[in-house]
Amino acid sequence: MAFELPDLPYAHDALASKGMSAETLEYHHDLHHKAYVDNGNKLIADTEWDGKSMEEIITGTYDKSAVAQNGIFNNISQLWNHNQFWEMMGPGESKMPGELEKAIAESFGSVDEFKSQFSAAGAGQFGSGWCWLVKNADGSLAVTKTENGVNPLCFGQTALLGCDVWEHSYYIDFRNKRPAYLTNFLDNLVNWENVASRM
Numbered sequence: 521m522a523f524e525l526p527d528l529p530y531a532h533d534a535l536a537s538k539g540m541s542a543e544t545l546e547y548h549h550d551l552h553h554k555a556y557v558d559n560g561n562k563l564i565a566d567t568e569w570d571g572k573s574m575e576e577i578i579t580g581t582y583d584k585s586a587v588a589q590n591g592i593f594n595n596i597s598q599l600w601n602h603n604q605f606w607e608m609m610g611p612g613e614s615k616m617p618g619e620l621e622k623a624i625a626e627s628f629g630s631v632d633e634f635k636s637q638f639s640a641a642g643a644g645q646f647g648s649g650w651c652w653l654v655k656n657a658d659g660s661l662a663v664t665k666t667e668n669g670v671n672p673l674c675f676g677q678t679a680l681l682g683c684d685v686w687e688h689s690y691y692i693d694f695r696n697k698r699p700a701y702l703t704n705f706l707d708n709l710v711n712w713e714n715v716a717s718r719m
Contacts, residue, residue, distance in 0.1 A: 521571060522561045523596075525554045526603055534611035538708040539701075544692045552688050553602040560595035567592070574600045575673060582674040589668065597669035601650060605684055610711035620716040624653075627661035634663070639702040641665040642685045651702075653681040655719065680718045681710065 528549055533542040564570050569577045574596055581593040589597075616624075621631060628634040634653070642651035645665040652664045654677040661680070664672065672679040683705050690701035 523557055523574070523599060525549075525557045526606070528606055530611050535609065535709060538611070539693060539704040540609070540709060541693050544689070547692065548684075548689055549602070549606065553599070556595045556598040556602065560592070560599050563592045563595060569596075574603075578671065578673050582670070584674070589670070594669045597671055597673075600673070601669060601671050601682060601684070604679055604682055607714055608681055608711055609705075609709045610714070612711075614710060614712045616712040617716040620712060620719060623661055623719065628663075635706050637663040638681075638683070638706065639699060642683055642702045643699045645685050648686040650685060651683050652677075652679055653715070654678060655680055678718060681715045 528545065532545045532549075535545065536542055564572075564577065569580070569592060572580070577592065577596045578600060581590060581596070583589060583593075616631065624631055624634045628637060638651055638653060641663050642665065645651060645667070647667065649665060649667045650671065652666065652672055654662050654664055654672045656662060657676055662677075664675075664677070666672075666674075671682070683702060685698060685702070690698060694701040694704075
């Protein structure tokens, strides 16, 4: 069964007042995300991965020893990443639920320190990639960064929050100011209730 491009969980212009324009969402979701869907479906057709879940394909095709990942991994992993990304943001006011705030404070010392580490991971990711708040198998929280389409599933982690730091995610609105994009993401765009639901 072929994968499909999910609808955005909000209108294209729903995040505009919070720093992510309708134009960005039109390019990022309607073109970039759709390309991962289309290319991924073509690549898995008539292979052992046809009919498998995204998670099975990602963990089954990730090669930790490879300098570059194969096309199936790249496209399906980016499809999964973006499916999560849209849900991790929202147009409404979002307050960090107490359980999540407590877990973050216990892991990082404070919410501000978590935000500092998350932003530093995203700003410090050379080239394209993602930064993440993850839950490890032992229940601890950590901030990580990954190159290109690699994601926490590859390391047995649960993705609680992820931010796309490929240039197409911020260049229309922030040009080359990736740190400003990351600050805006954390302060204005994150749907903290969604993040907490992943705990």
